[in-house]
Amino acid sequence: MDAVVHLRDAVCLLGRFPALAGVDLDVAPGEIVLLTGPNGAGKTTLLRALAGLVPVTAGEAVVLGHDLRRDARALRRDVGLLGHGAALYDDLTVAENVRFWARAGRAGGDVDAAMARAGLDSRVRDVIGARLSAGQRRRAALAVLFARAARLWLLDEPHAGLDAAGRDALDAEIRAAVASGTTVVVASHELDRASALATRTVTVAGGHLLGPSGRLSGEEEPLRVP
Amino acid sequence: MDAVVHLRDAVCLLGRFPALAGVDLDVAPGEIVLLTGPNGAGKTTLLRALAGLVPVTAGEAVVLGHDLRRDARALRRDVGLLGHGAALYDDLTVAENVRFWARAGRAGGDVDAAMARAGLDSRVRDVIGARLSAGQRRRAALAVLFARAARLWLLDEPHAGLDAAGRDALDAEIRAAVASGTTVVVASHELDRASALATRTVTVAGGHLLGPSGRLSGEEEPLRVP
Amino acid sequence: MFRDALLVAGKDLRIERRSRVGLQQIVPFAVLVIVLFAFALDPDRGVLTRAAAGLFWVAVLFSALLAVQRSQAVEGADGVRDAVRLSGLDPAGIFLGKALAVAVQLLVLEVVLGVSVVLLYDVEVVGLGVLAGTAVAATAGLAAAGSLYGALAAGLRVRETLLPLLLLPVVAPVLIAATRASESALTSTSFEVSAGDWLGLLGVFAALYVAFGLFAYGPLLED
Amino acid sequence: MFRDALLVAGKDLRIERRSRVGLQQIVPFAVLVIVLFAFALDPDRGVLTRAAAGLFWVAVLFSALLAVQRSQAVEGADGVRDAVRLSGLDPAGIFLGKALAVAVQLLVLEVVLGVSVVLLYDVEVVGLGVLAGTAVAATAGLAAAGSLYGALAAGLRVRETLLPLLLLPVVAPVLIAATRASESALTSTSFEVSAGDWLGLLGVFAALYVAFGLFAYGPLLED
Amino acid sequence: MKRTTTSSGLTMSLGIAALVALGATVALGLTLPKTVEQAEYSRLIAIHPGIAWTAYVACTVTALASIAWLLPRTRAAKWDLLAGASAEIGALFTALMLITGSIWGRPTWGVYWVWDARLTLSALLLALLLGYLAIRQVPADPDVRARRSAMAALLALVVVPVNHFAVEWWRTLHQGRSLAQLTPEDSLDGSFLGAMALGFLAMTLVYAWLLVHRVRVARLEEAREETALATAIEERRAEATTLAR
C-alpha cells in the first residue's frame, strides 16, 4: 500500500517568503503523524499545502495519489482540514452550518450524530455562529469534520480551546477514525497529550523537518487500536 | 488591603442571553486565580466584564476600587486583557503595533525589551500583522501586555498557540509580574500547567462559579515567589 | 452544478432573511440615492425627468455594489474561504448560486426603486414589458459580473474599496444599454430610441458575463 | 486629547501609505463615478455642465463613504476594538484623529476629482478661493460626520451596508450647501447664487459635526 | 403593576379631547373660504401645517428624552423608552406631512413633488427617523442600544431647525414662515391662521394620546422581558448541573 503523503524537497512561498523551504515527508496509511516545533516554523503552512490550499512551487508533492503540482483540486473532497479558524457563517446556526458543509461535501453522514460526537448540546445547536464561544466554534468545526467522509485528516492544534472533556472525546474520535482507515497529520504544541496520541513525531523548524527525517524507514506499522 | 476584584451576584447579558448569571468572586492582591470549566461556561465573558468591556447589568461589581456599573471607563488603563484574538493592525509591522499600543497607554516601558521578553526575534518584528503565524500573533499580543503597566492581568487561554519555550517563558513572566505586585486572573483548559501556576482554582459553569465559592475565606495569602 | 448552485443560493438567501441587510439597509439606501440625485440636480427640474432612467440605473448600480460586497463579506469569516475551496462544491455552481442570490435581491430592489422614481421624478411608464425585460437582462448582467469580481476582490484584504474600482468599468456598458432601453419605455424621453437593439445588447452582455463567470470562477477560487 | 489625535491620525495615515487603498482605489473610483455620470446623463450634454458642481459633490460623497468604511475596517480586526477601548486613548482624541486622517485623504481626492471634472465637463472656474474654502469646510463636515457614524455602525456586523444608510441623510445638507457654494464659483451655473451664506452654512455644519463628534464619540465607543 | 390594558382616565380624556379638536378642525376647515387658484385644496391648511409642526414636536421630544438619558444625572431607562415611542409616532406624522403636502402640491405647483429644500429636508427627516428606528431594531444590550439611538436622535434634531429656516436659506416653492411674516397688514387671512392653530392643537393632542399608549405598551413589554430574564438566568445556571460530558 503506497504512501498517503509523499513530499520531496517541497517549497511553498507565502508572498515572497519561503514558509516551507524543502520539506521531505512520507506518511503511510493509518499513521498519526505529530508535527511540532517553534512558532512560525511552518506547521500550518505544511498542513495547508497538504490540503492543496497553498501551491507547492518546487519539489515533489503527492497526496492520496494526486500530484499537488498538477491537479490539486482533485483531492479536495478527500481531505478534512481543521484550521486555526472555524469555518462558520455568522448568521447561520451551528446546525445550519454543519448541514450546509455536509451537503456541500456530498457526505451521507448523519449530521446530528456528528454534532453529538462533537459534544454540541441542543441549546448550542440553535445559536448563530457569531455568538459562539471560542470552544464552541472549535466543536462546530469538529462536527463538520466528522460529518464529512475524509480519508486524510489535517488537524492544526485541534485541542486548543477545547475543555477537558472535549479533549478526551477528540482523542477517542481520532483513534476511532484511524481504526477505520483514516490517516491523520496533526500539528500541536501540547506535546504530552499529542505525543501520546501520535504514532510518529516530526519536528518542524525553519520551514523544513529536523533530525530523524520524515521519510519512512522501510515499512511503517499502522496503529493498532487497543 | 482590600480586594482587587469584588463581584456579588453579577449578571451580564450578551444580547438577551445571561452569559453570566449571578457570579460571586473576590480576588485579593497578588493572587493568581485560575478560571476553568466547560466550553461556553462564561469564562471569557467574566474576564471581559472585569475589564469593563461587557456591562454588568445586575449585582455588585467593583474592580481596583472602581464600580463597574458606574465608571467602568476609569479603570481601563489599569487592566491588561489578553483575549482570544490578538489586537494587531494588519498593515502595521509587529514593532509598529506594539509601539502604538504602548504610546496609547502612555506606558513608559521599553518596547524592544517587551518584544524580546515575548520572544519575538528581529525578523518577525518587521513582518506585518496580516502575515504572522498563530503563535506569533499571540506573542505580539503578549508584547503589548508587557509593554503596558497594568495592575490587573486578565489572561484568556494565554498558553494556546504558544510553543513549548513560549509557554515556560510566559509562566515565568506571570510569576515575575505577580512578585512585583500585579494580580492575575487566568482562564485556561490546560489544567496541569495552569493549576501549577495558580494560587486558587475556580470552576465556572452555566454562568456562575461552582463549589467552593469564589469568595475569600478570611485572609488570603499572596503568592511568594521562590 | 445546479444542485450546488441551489444549495449556495439557498444559504445566501437564508442569511439575508435572517440578517435583513438587503431589506432594511440596501433598499432604503437606494431610495436615498435617488433623493440625493434629485437634489444635486435641482436647479432645473426638466433634467430629472429626462435623466430619470440614467439615474435609476446608477442608483441600482451602487446598490448592486453594496449587495455584492455583502454577499462576499458573508464568505469573509476566517476559514470560510478555505472551507469553500475544500468543500468540493463545483465552482461554477458556487458562482451561479451567489449570482442568483444577488439577482433575486436586486430584482426586489428595482421594483421598489422603480416605483419611487415614477413618483418622485414624475415620469410616465408606457412600455412596462420593455422595462421588465430590461430589468431582468440588466440584473443578470450586474449579478454575474458582480459575483465574479466580488470573488476576485474578496481574496485581498482591501476588498471593500477594490471592488467598486474593478466592477464599475465592467458594468458600465450594461448601465448604458439599460438606460437607453428603459428610456424608450418612458414618455419623458427627449428623443426616440428603439428598445430592441439595446435589449439585445443587454442580453448579450448578460450571457457573456454568466458564461465567463462559469468558466473563470474555478481558477479564481484557486488564487 | 490632541496628542492622542495625532497618534491615531499618524497611525491611520501610515496604514494608508502602506496599503495604498485610498490612492490606488478610492481616487480612481471617484473619477470613474464622474465618467459614469457623464454617460448616464449623456443625451444632452448641457446638463453635465450645469450639474457639474452637484455631480462633483455626489462623487465626493460616495468616495467619502468608501474612505470612512476603510478607516473603520482598519479597526475591525478581532480584538482591536476592545484594545482601543482599553487603551486609555481619549475618545475625543480618537475621533479627531480618525476624522483628520479621512479629511486629509478626501482633500487630495477632491483636487484630483476637481481637475477631472473641469476637463470632462468643460466648466470654467472663476472663483478658486471660494472653491478652496468650500472644499475645506465641506471636507471637515464629511469627515467628522463620517467618522462619527462610522464608529456608530462599526460595532454591528452589518456595517458595510448600514453606514451609507445612516450617513447619507446627515451629510445631505453639507452636500447641498457645498453644491450651491461651488456653483457660484463656476461660470456654467445657470443662475446667480451668493457663495457667502452657503460657505457660512457649511462652516456651521462642519463645526456642529466636529463638536458633536467630540462629545458623542466616547459614549459610542462604549458599545 | 399587573395591568391588562394601556387605557386609563388620562388616555380617555386625551382621546376625547383629541377627537373633539379634530372635529372642530374639520368643521372650521370646511368653512374656510376657498382661494381662487386652489379651490377646495386650500382647506388642507387646516391639517398640513399642524401635522408638520407636530412632527417637529415629536422629534424634539425624542431629542430631549435622549439628552435626558445621556446626562448621567438624569439617566433612566424611561427616557430611552419615551424617545423610542415618540420617534415612532414622529415618523408617522412626518409621513403624513409628506403625504398631505404632496396632495396639496398637485393643485398648487402642478406636481406632487418638487426638489426644493423644504421638501427634500422633510424627506430626509423621515429617512433619519427610519434610520433611528432601524438602530433601535439592532439587538444589543439595553444600555448600548439606548446610547446608540440617543446619538442618532440628536442628529435627527439638527434637521428640524434647518428645515424650519430652509424656506429662507433656499429658494423654495414652499410657503414662507407665515408666523414670522405676521405684520399689521396681515399677509395671511386670520381665519386661515386660526385653522392652522386649531389643526396644530388637534394634532398635538392626537400625538400625546398615542404617545401615552405607546409608552405604556413599551412598559408592559419591558415587564415581560424581566420575567423572561429571570427564567433565562435559571436555565443558564441549570446548565452547570447537566454537565453530562
Ligand code: HEM
Ligand atoms: C410634500 C410637500 C410638502 C412638504 C414635505 C411640506 C412640509 C412642511 C413642513 C415641514 C412645514 C413646517 C414648516 C415649519 O414651520 O418649519 C410645513 C408648513 C407649511 N406648509 Fe408645507 N409641505 C409641503 C407642501 C405644501 C404645499 C403644497 C403647501 C401649499 C401651497 C404647503 C403649505 C404650508 C404652509 C402654509 C405651512 C405653514 C408655514 C408656516 O406658517 O410656517 N405645504 N410644510
Ligand SMILES: Nc1ncnc2c1ncn2[C@@H]1O[C@H](COP(=O)(O)OP(=O)(O)OP(=O)(O)O)[C@@H](O)[C@H]1O
Ligand atoms: N510575506 C511574509 N513575509 C515574511 N514572513 C512571512 C510572510 N508570510 C508568512 N511569513 C512567515 O511564514 C511563517 C508561517 O508559518 P506558519 O503559520 O506555518 O507557522 P506555524 O508553524 O503554524 O506557527 P504556529 O505554531 O505559530 O502556528 C511565519 O513565520 C510567518 O512570519
Ligand SMILES: Nc1ncnc2c1ncn2[C@@H]1O[C@H](COP(=O)(O)OP(=O)(O)OP(=O)(O)O)[C@@H](O)[C@H]1O
Ligand atoms: N445571543 C446569544 N444567544 C444564546 N447564547 C449566547 C448568545 N450570546 C452568547 N451566548 C452564549 O454565551 C456563552 C459565552 O460564553 P464564553 O465565551 O464566556 O464561554 P467561555 O467560558 O469563554 O467558553 P470557551 O471555554 O469555549 O472559551 C456561550 O455559551 C454562548 O453560546
Ligand SMILES: [Mg+2]
Ligand atoms: Mg500554526
Ligand SMILES: [Mg+2]
Ligand atoms: Mg473563552
